[in-house]
Amino acid sequence: MISRDMLDVLAKEEGFSRLKIARVDKAPGIDRYDRFLEKELHASMGWMRRSRPPRANPLTLLPTGKSLVVLGVDYFFPVPEKPQGLVGRVSRYAWGKDYHKRIGKRLLRLCKKLKERDPSFDFYFGVDSRPFIERAWAEIAGMGFIGKNAMLISPADSSFFFLGMILCNADLEPDKPIMKDHCGRCKRCLVACPTDAFLGNAQLDARRCISYLTIEHKGVIPDALKKKMGHWIFGCDVCQDVCPHNHRPAPAILQDFAPHHAWVDLIWLMEATSDEINTYFAGSPVRRAGVAGLKRNAAICLGNLGNSSAIPVLKKYTDVSEQPLREAVHWALERL
Numbered sequence: 337m338i339s340r341d342m343l344d345v346l347a348k349e350e351g352f353s354r355l356k357i358a359r360v361d362k363a364p365g366i367d368r369y370d371r372f373l374e375k376e377l378h379a380s381m382g383w384m385r386r387s388r389p390p391r392a393n394p395l396t397l398l399p400t401g402k403s404l405v406v407l408g409v410d411y412f413f414p415v416p417e418k419p420q421g422l423v424g425r426v427s428r429y430a431w432g433k434d435y436h437k438r439i440g441k442r443l444l445r446l447c448k449k450l451k452e453r454d455p456s457f458d459f460y461f462g463v464d465s466r467p468f469i470e471r472a473w474a475e476i477a478g479m480g481f482i483g484k485n486a487m488l489i490s491p492a493d494s495s496f497f498f499l500g501m502i503l504c505n506a507d508l509e510p511d512k513p514i515m516k517d518h519c520g521r522c523k524r525c526l527v528a529c530p531t532d533a534f535l536g537n538a539q540l541d542a543r544r545c546i547s548y549l550t551i552e553h554k555g556v557i558p559d560a561l562k563k564k565m566g567h568w569i570f571g572c573d574v575c576q577d578v579c580p581h582n583h584r585p586a587p588a589i590l591q592d593f594a595p596h597h598a599w600v601d602l603i604w605l606m607e608a609t610s611d612e613i614n615t616y617f618a619g620s621p622v623r624r625a626g627v628a629g630l631k632r633n634a635a636i637c638l639g640n641l642g643n644s645s646a647i648p649v650l651k652k653y654t655d656v657s658e659q660p661l662r663e664a665v666h667w668a669l670e671r672l
């Protein structure tokens with residue numbers, strides 16, 4: 337039989353710094369999820385609509401499921417010193433190796449170890465890309481509260497941790513939710529968000545979020561938002577950096593997420609070939625934006641930095657076939 341102590345020990349061995357348990361007798365967050373879809377806040381992420389059924393009923397993923405083990409992996413490292421030159425910023429979660437792969441492997445190893453101890457252990461696991469409303473489950477399991485910035489925050493501790501889920505048939509005692517709003521009157525994240533992406537009550541309009549625009553959005557970025565992207569070329573950390581609960585965040589334990597490319601030389605990024613870019617970002621989540629997407633983001637960043645030394649490299653892209661990149665380059669050149 338799987339026990340809580342066994343889980344705690346084995347999860348720690350695999351680098352999971354947080355573990356909480358929920359009962360799978362409801363689907364927390366689905367009403368809010370539906371409102372998000374109704375308002376089209378998911379933008380072009382059509383898979384969010386398609387994957388709604390298992391999110392509403394996780395038992396379709398594992399009919400024998402009884403408990404959901406929610407795991408957390410801390411990824412906080414301080415921002416490395418900004419290098420000289422024209423550089424763009426990558427958000428913290430993407431400084432190192434791709435968490436889908438690294439955490440996915442650890443989850444699989446953990447499940448195998450549990451199965452060795454109890455051959456009747458049945459499981460379905462995932463990190464990020466599987467159809468769980470992860471933050472809602474983490475909240476029910478007591479791993480933290482959901483802040484006005486929509487993040488799952490461990491009070492006075494951190495929000496810089498990834499979530500992973502193991503749905504399983506083990507009959508485990510659930511943890512208690514925190515049941516308290518730890519934001520109080522604070523509005524720092526709402527005020528600091530460069531693009532005003534929050535609609536209130538932890539609802540985020542992905543269409544305005546820099547994280548969505550720089551990673552998921554493949555088209556032209558609206559001019560009004562380009563200016564607000566500032567130096568961000570992949571993701572954004574503003575609404576977490578300003579949060580008082582992240583005053584001294586719990587540090588990362590695993591080296592997988594240590595900074596490799598927190599700052600990226602924009603002239604290099606514009607001049608590099610696809611092969612060079614793919615090699616430099618091998619194994620990193622940054623690859624998700626694609627080469628043309630990264631160059632589009634770099635062009636916008638160069639426009640925002642306002643340094644005319646970028647004009648020659650930008651001019652090489654005025655006639656490229658990828659419209660979002662071409663458009664971003666023209667926009668940047670107009671500003672320089």
Ligand code: B12
Pocket residue numbers: 364365366367368369372381427428429463464465466467468469470471472475482483485486487488489495496497498499500537538540542545547548551552570571572573575
């Ligand atoms: C799609 C997605 C995005 C989209 C949309 C984000 C969004 N806010 O919806 C984009 C690309 C913009 C994005 C950005 C980021 N993401 Co993201 N994203 C996801 C993904 C795949 C689905 C999220 C989702 O379903 N959104 C729809 C909304 C409606 O759901 P939700 O935000 O999860 O919110 C639920 C709870 O708030 C819940 N809720 C339940 N009870 C209650 C009670 C109260 C009082 C309140 C207020 C809310 C609440 O209601 C909501 C719906 O059920 C999840 C992984 C997953 N499978 O869940 C990762 C995930 C949420 N992302 C994550 C991260 C790290 C980020 C970024 C920080 C990355 C970056 N640095 O750029 C930003 C943060 C932006 C932000 N402030 O939310 C982590 C968050 C970890 C954490 N500690 O919270 C996750 C869990 C991935 C992971 N496995 O670690 N992301």
Ligand code: SF4
Pocket residue numbers: 528529530531532533534540544545546547571572573574575576
């Ligand atoms: S990630 Fe950046 S753009 Fe998105 S909501 Fe947070 S502060 Fe706003």
Ligand code: SF4
Pocket residue numbers: 483484485486518519520521522523524525526575578579580581
């Ligand atoms: S910045 Fe303030 S309002 Fe926003 S999540 Fe943190 S505590 Fe809550």
